[in-house]
Amino acid sequence: MKHLTVPVKDTDLQPLKIGEEILLSGTIYTARDAAHKKLVELINKGKKLPFDIDGAAIYYSGPCPAPPNFPIGPCGPTTSYRMDSYTPQLLDLGLKIMIGKGKRNDNVVESMKKNGALYLAATGGAAALLMDCVKSSTVICFPELGAEAIRKLEVKNFPVIVATKANGETVYR
Amino acid sequence: MRIVDVKLIEEAIYEMFLTCCVHPDRALSGRIQDALAVEKSPIAQSILKQIQKNIEIADQNNVPLCQDTGMAVVFIDIGQEVSLKGEYINDAINNAVRRAYQDGYFRKSVLSPITRINTEDNTPAVIHTRIIKGDKIIIRVAPKGFGSENMSRIKMITPAQGIEGIYEFVLETVKNAGGNPCPPITLGIGIGGTFELCALNAKRALLRSLGESSEDEDIAVIEKKLLNDINKLGIGPMGMGGSTTALAVHIISAPTHLAGLPCAINVQCHSVRHESRTI
Numbered sequence: 412m413k414h415l416t417v418p419v420k421d422t423d424l425q426p427l428k429i430g431e432e433i434l435l436s437g438t439i440y441t442a443r444d445a446a447h448k449k450l451v452e453l454i455n456k457g458k459k460l461p462f463d464i465d466g467a468a469i470y471y472s473g474p475c476p477a478p479p480n481f482p483i484g485p486c487g488p489t490t491s492y493r494m495d496s497y498t499p500q501l502l503d504l505g506l507k508i509m510i511g512k513g514k515r516n517d518n519v520v521e522s523m524k525k526n527g528a529l530y531l532a533a534t535g536g537a538a539a540l541l542m543d544c545v546k547s548s549t550v551i552c553f554p555e556l557g558a559e560a561i562r563k564l565e566v567k568n569f570p571v572i573v574a575t576k577a578n579g580e581t582v583y584r
Numbered sequence: 585m586r587i588v589d590v591k592l593i594e595e596a597i598y599e600m601f602l603t604c605c606v607h608p609d610r611a612l613s614g615r616i617q618d619a620l621a622v623e624k625s626p627i628a629q630s631i632l633k634q635i636q637k638n639i640e641i642a643d644q645n646n647v648p649l650c651q652d653t654g655m656a657v658v659f660i661d662i663g664q665e666v667s668l669k670g671e672y673i674n675d676a677i678n679n680a681v682r683r684a685y686q687d688g689y690f691r692k693s694v695l696s697p698i699t700r701i702n703t704e705d706n707t708p709a710v711i712h713t714r715i716i717k718g719d720k721i722i723i724r725v726a727p728k729g730f731g732s733e734n735m736s737r738i739k740m741i742t743p744a745q746g747i748e749g750i751y752e753f754v755l756e757t758v759k760n761a762g763g764n765p766c767p768p769i770t771l772g773i774g775i776g777g778t779f780e781l782c783a784l785n786a787k788r789a790l791l792r793s794l795g796e797s798s799e800d801e802d803i804a805v806i807e808k809k810l811l812n813d814i815n816k817l818g819i820g821p822m823g824m825g826g827s828t829t830a831l832a833v834h835i836i837s838a839p840t841h842l843a844g845l846p847c848a849i850n851v852q853c854h855s856v857r858h859e860s861r862t863i
């Protein structure tokens with residue numbers, strides 16, 4: 412199986428095929444509904460974002476609390492379409508990879524084409540399995556959002572499927 | 585009169601949530617195995633294997649199957665000959681939910697619909713109480729994730745559209761949902777009754793053991809046909825194509841008004857979680 416390290420180089424993305432399974436390693440940031448709302452509010456006010464989004468990978472996930480002796484609780488993907496209205500603004504700032512589940516809308520796909528981004532799907536509900544691939548987790552902002560806070564995760568061999576590419580090709584029916 | 589201490593109910597519900605957020609319906613693994621035997625697409629194979637593996641890891645590590653440990657839905661049927669002693673029953677149920685979500689390291693997902701401020705303990709539970717014959721108490725709990733709940737729908741179909749209208753509505757709902765509700769899904773369908781009874785029956789239908797067909801033969805035929813038709817849609821596991829879009833269709837019907845044919849569809853993801861216990 413192919414490995415991909417994040418942050419990625421553009422040349423890493425071109426050879427990827429739709430439906431191809433890859434193992435992701437490196438740094439990814441969790442952000443879901445409430446965090447997206449806050450990020451976009453910051454952008455609209457012209458403020459600086461709490462992490463460097465240029466080239467970053469965002470994972471749509473709100474984990475369970477970490478049980479004793481684990482860095483994080485179960486942490487599968489949440490449904491991506493709820494982030495669609497916020498996504499183009501983040502892509503314009505350089506967001507490179509999104510990880511979630513389910514189809515994206517046309518605006519997101521258009522913005523992905525414009526910005527050369529990649530959308531990966533993790534298996535929804537496979538939260539205990541994905542938890543095993545997270546080596547560390549730190550809340551970096553919006554702690555008041557609880558499960559929805561933004562976390563910096565270090566992942567190793569995190570299984571994902573190439574779902575939508577920057578040329579608009581998609582695995583979804 | 586049989587006297588039952590409410591504390592007993594609280595303890596039962598506490599244990600049931602701790603169990604069912606970690607261990608899915610006992611039939612799930614077998615159903616996934618069956619799907620693996622027929623599924624031809626390699627992506628579908630790989631996703632189904634992950635789902636299978638996830639069940640094992642959750643069990644070994646005693647952690648929730650899915651991070652969305654849901655809203656706590658509790659159905660409680662109380663025998664008419666039972667007298668409850670102790671705390672107010674709904675408070676006891678909420679205590680059980682609060683304790684289970686805390687002790688189990690489950691996610692707290694419940695918040696105000698307007699302010700979006702989280703209650704921090706996953707209460708209040710959604711409680712459906714019913715009085716039944718006899719002196720037993722039957723408790724059923726089901727944590728419900730919202731990836732699939734969000735894909736649920738209700739429609740007041742016209743009598744002229746009839747059963748064909750129901751088929752059309754169900755297939756359209758599954759098609760629109762695509763990969764969002766974490767297929768392979770199970771559908772709980774309410775047919776008939778009033779607007780709210782129909783929706784409640786859809787939820788109740790999901791409490792049946794996975795794949796257990798209706799005792800009503802006419803309904804069982806509809807369940808089978810729908811399951812067959814849904815699996816011809818090609819949506820497949822996580823919406824990436826394949827022949828395993830749904831694992832089961834469960835229907836509960838109720839008499840309705842001569843002017844109507846309500847139909848509610850409650851979508852359940854592959855994390856089929858529920859427990860039942862009789863006291």
Ligand code: SF4
Pocket residue numbers: 487488489535536537650651652653728729730731732733764765766853854855
């Ligand atoms: S739809 Fe079900 S399996 Fe998917 S994330 Fe939600 S609770 Fe988990």
